[in-house]
Amino acid sequence: MAERLTAREVLTLVTDENTFTELPYPARDGGPDGPLRWQGYDASRERAAERTGEQESVVCGTAQVEGVTAVLVSFEFGFLGGSLGERTGDRLEAAYTYAREHRLPVVPLIATGGSRMQEGMLALTQLQRVARQSTLTREAGLAQIAVLRDPTTGGGWATLGAGADVILALPGAQVGFAGSRVRPADADPAAYTAEAQVAAGSVDAVVAPEELRHTLGRWLRLLTAPSREPAPVPGPLGATDLPATGWEAVRRTRAPERPRAESYLDAYFTHRLPISGDRCGGTDPEGMRCGFGEHEGRTVAYAAQTGTATRPAGYRTAARLIRLADRLGIPVLTLVDTPGAANDAEAERQGAGAAIADVFAAVAAARTPVTTLLIGEGGSGGALALAAPGNTWATPDSYFSVIAPELAAAILKRPEREIEATADQLRIRPQDLAELGVVRHAAGDNLDRNRNRKHGS
Incomplete structure (x- = not known):
């Protein structure tokens, strides 16, 4: 007691x-x-x-x-x-x-x-x-x-x-x-x-x-430190050159030595404090980091995926974080890195679809600026939910895809030898994403130079 x-x-x-x-x-x-x-x-x-x-x-x-x-x-x-x-x-x-x-x-x-x-x-x-x-x-x-x-x-x-x-x-x-x-x-x-x-x-x-x-x-x-300015985009901590092929992008992203969320958060914040839990009976300590920290004298809220499949409680915690930051007028930084949402039977019982929808809604409704950096795998809707429309950036060792190349090949009934070609067809490299307008900029890429000038970046 x-x-x-x-x-x-x-x-x-x-x-x-x-x-x-x-x-x-x-x-x-x-x-x-x-x-x-x-x-x-x-x-x-x-x-x-x-x-x-x-x-x-x-x-x-x-x-x-x-x-x-x-x-x-x-x-x-x-x-x-x-x-x-x-x-x-x-x-x-x-x-x-x-x-x-x-x-x-x-x-x-x-x-x-x-x-x-x-x-x-x-x-x-x-x-x-x-x-x-x-x-x-x-x-x-x-x-x-x-x-x-x-x-x-x-x-x-x-x-x-x-x-x-x-x-x-x-x-x-x-x-x-x-x-x-x-x-x-x-x-x-x-x-x-x-x-x-x-x-x-x-x-x-x-x-x-x-x-x-x-x-x-x-x-x-x-x-108690609101700010109207967006959170600055963190610099890349891993590779600085862009991948030559879609499959190289996948391979880089899945490399064990690639920097993960914890490294980015440590480099970005002077100090930070975590929030934990979705207030509905769940936590996702392995898949999501959420909290508030100080960056260059300003408060920034963060929701960061860690490279594993994100569970429903992780999405609900992120939605809670974004709504709280929005109420307090604090800018948000999201780090996207997941092969996708957890899709096991327990995740479905815990309301995976509703939890992902909640994050999409929180980002869409946010009046405070949301900045997103894709630092690793961007696996389908489970990753896109945390991405800020019009203010998402990508590191050279990342990719974003509607589906993993292996699964795409399987759905299309292609042999295993065509997985790498499928990765190219999906156009998942950072520079492809910039050209398509999915991200604003890929480090080392000039495809989005005009848009960066327009936004003062």
């Missing part, structure tokens, strides 16, 4: 010294023992206040986190289990409204058991208020970074937590919609942990307490 810090201890942990200023809270008149006249409710609140020094289950205010000003919402679990009641909803609504009025990101530091039973359905409806405030803040283009403490369950997890743009968690924290007292008797406790939620694609990372301020500060800096 994670250490249970108080609301103010957590604020001290993550904020710069002497920068926290508590926000004023709305006043609310109420009858004895709350809206349901629950006998003993007032006495319970009084005892909670004496024990914790707080008047409600959340403390809200502004502070700097490594120099970045944010609105912070810190839950006090010692006050009736950090539960949400009407007064809690008042405070949360006021905090989110303040954030929008002052264009500040929001950082919920969550530790809650859910809605307050002594207020019945009126407590549960606070989740609707919270969801609306979170949605309005998202629509305003402001980042929300949640930190899950122990425990984060019930409606607090299903709104402030799971609804955030980036979700961090403390080690060992209980995280799940079902609290410990309402789970099935035979439920595996390990399934209700921060670590399990990371594995399931519902949380981005587990962060040790001593690293939390620095990690939060890095995320806040990255997500």
Whole structure:
């Protein structure tokens, strides 16, 4: 079990010294023992206040986190289990409204058991208020970074937590919609942990307490730096001369020594932070890298295929990344490198077609500029989904094809000896793609010189 810090201890942990200023809270008149006249409710609140020094289950205010000003919402679990009641909803609504009025990101530091039973359905409806405030803040283009403490369950997890743009968690924290007292008797406790939620694609990372301020500060800096300029195209890290034939292009691309996404990301970014998971129960750590990083002092979002078949969770994570960057006004860089989408039976059960469609839609709808570099294999629609129309570039050791030459030959019932000729017919080389207008430029190729001048490249 994670250490249970108080609301103010957590604020001290993550904020710069002497920068926290508590926000004023709305006043609310109420009858004895709350809206349901629950006998003993007032006495319970009084005892909670004496024990914790707080008047409600959340403390809200502004502070700097490594120099970045944010609105912070810190839950006090010692006050009736950090539960949400009407007064809690008042405070949360006021905090989110303040954030929008002052264009500040929001950082919920969550530790809650859910809605307050002594207020019945009126407590549960606070989740609707919270969801609306979170949605309005998202629509305003402001980042929300949640930190899950122990425990984060019930409606607090299903709104402030799971609804955030980036979700961090403390080690060992209980995280799940079902609290410990309402789970099935035979439920595996390990399934209700921060670590399990990371594995399931519902949380981005587990962060040790001593690293939390620095990690939060890095995320806040990255997500509060919009830019209207497209991400610059990375330079090629491998071959610089263009392939003579289609089959040579295929052979180069499949060479084990060819630079892959990790090398390009390391060379491109000063530092970067990953997001993980599709928020639908899946991850694709082997096939897709997504996150935000700093390039020449600017924030750039990235979605990068790694050279393997991309799984549905990878596509959904990429779509999530592109939509988040679009909301925050951050340019996107995509690196295309896959033999194609995973096509096994499990991938079909996981909704491969719908996941690929989601990426096509995210790229098509993006208002923020998207830049694409083809760094390896461009295998059919599973690769094209990440490619920006009109702003896709290609390295000399890459190819793009409607289908792999071997499969094309098989479909056409050609003998194996004609595979190489089929590769030429498909016109898959970088210079072929530039001539066809599929990519803007292939390094070492002058076919697209006029278009480059037109775009100021």
